[in-house]
Ligand SMILES: Nc1ncnc2c1ncn2[C@@H]1O[C@H](COP(=O)(O)OP(=O)(O)OP(=O)(O)O)[C@@H](O)[C@H]1O
């Protein structure tokens with residue numbers, strides 16, 4: 001083998017090793033209908049990836065597939081070098097995948113404090129570690145520290161979203177998955193959620209997959225992008241390549 005081939009193969013193996021999440025030729029759907037078709041997607045360590053596409057193209061289905069909430073019909077998903085196919089949702093979460101689903105995923109009848117404590121108990125954090133993790137979350141979302149005794153269900157939509165993201169962060173996942181965190185939320189809170197994602201990126205502690213309709217935000221917050229159309233990846237690359245032509249073709253309604 002010549003040196004060039006050697007070095008290309010070496011590069012490929014480094015890349016493969018570096019990816020935190022690798023989805024290869026993945027297909028999945030519900031009952032009879034095939035939604036995802038032959039999807040390839042990679043998330044590097046510390047990388048923030050935008051997953052984009054119009055309503056109904058399969059973004060949430062792909063995220064649910066990563067968590068094992070949809071059964072796959074082909075291909076593979078690997079996280080941190082481990083094949084996920086045979087693992088339960090719980091086992092996948094324990095490997096370090098944090099998921100904030102679309103909508104508001106909190107316990108409405110528990111207080112803010114109790115909602116956060118559920119995560120800390122799952123994280124098995126001792127008192128010092130729990131306090132340090134909580135103060136990091138309160139730095140990002142100060143409103144939570146002011147509402148500790150309030151029931152989750154009476155918070156505004158934006159506050160509930162902040163609580164949902166805060167709960168996921170307390171687990172210090174290796175990969176944080178956010179499905180439209182700014183959907184249906186008033187602008188002032190959108191700004192806070194966006195700032196929190198910039199801060200998470202700056203800390204460089206975790207990789208992120210962000211489903212987001214606000215293109216400018218995706219452009220500012222993300223390193224790379226994937227566009228889905230009818231269940232297939234039609235475009236992907238580094239975020240600088242997300243030009244107005246692609247936005248007009250695949251993302252504007
Ligand atoms: N539980 C389900 N059972 C059957 N079909 C489903 C189910 N969930 C979603 N679908 C279908 O799968 C397709 C993809 O839906 P999905 O929710 O993944 O899209 P999305 O890109 O997340 O859309 P949105 O931007 O509106 O959130 C849609 O046609 C939808 O109707």
Ligand SMILES: [Mg+2]
Pocket residue numbers: 059060061102179
């Ligand atoms: Mg969705």
